[in-house]
Amino acid sequence: MGFEKNNLPGLFNGSFHHFVKSIDSFFDESLKHLDSFLSQNVFPVEWYETESDMIIEADLPGHKREHIQVEVLGNQLRIAVEHADMTTIHHHEQVYSHRKQSLQKIERCLTLPFSISEKDTHATYKNGLLRIITPKQPHDKRFVDIE
The missing domain is CATH 1.20.5 (Single alpha-helices involved in coiled-coils or other helix-helix interfaces)
Known part of the structure; x- marks a missing residue:
């Protein structure tokens, strides 16, 4: 075969x-x-270091400063943008109304290799760029003795 x-x-x-x-x-x-x-x-986020600071930049074009929140959680930094929009149209001649609502929420969390000092961290927002500067904290390494 x-x-x-x-x-x-x-x-x-x-x-x-x-x-x-x-x-x-x-x-x-x-x-x-x-x-x-x-x-x-x-949204894109970039960060880089100088000798004394950590600089974080988030590109947020089209958003207003009042819609942006920066929150410090130990060694994490949370950047959130929340925007609510409501539109209502009343048309008396044709006796109808139209309502439209939308909510947009986006966020990013970054973990840094040190605790973030809330009082020493500063943020600015200009031309769609959020810039956060936080001083680098010395690493508090604690080693365990091995017997």
Whole structure:
């Protein structure tokens, strides 16, 4: 009995091949839209060190200063932006009203290698850039003796 190369039916020819390609296309398109949706809920943050300070910069264009919160939690820094918007339209001639509400909340948490001093940390917001400067704290390393 000889072995033939084409023992399997032509599953990947014809309609089954088109079916697999349409499923592949569906997931490719869905993931493109998911990526754009997820990128709306993230803002870029960069940080760098000088000899005495840690400088954190968050790019928040289009947001107002009063919508931004910076919270210190031990060695973590939480940057949150919350914006609520409500629009109401009354049209007396046609006797209807329309109300639209939206709430947008995005945040980032950063963990630094030292405790953050709340009183010595300063933040500024100008031209869509949030800049936080906190002094580096000396590491208080405590070692355990090994017996």
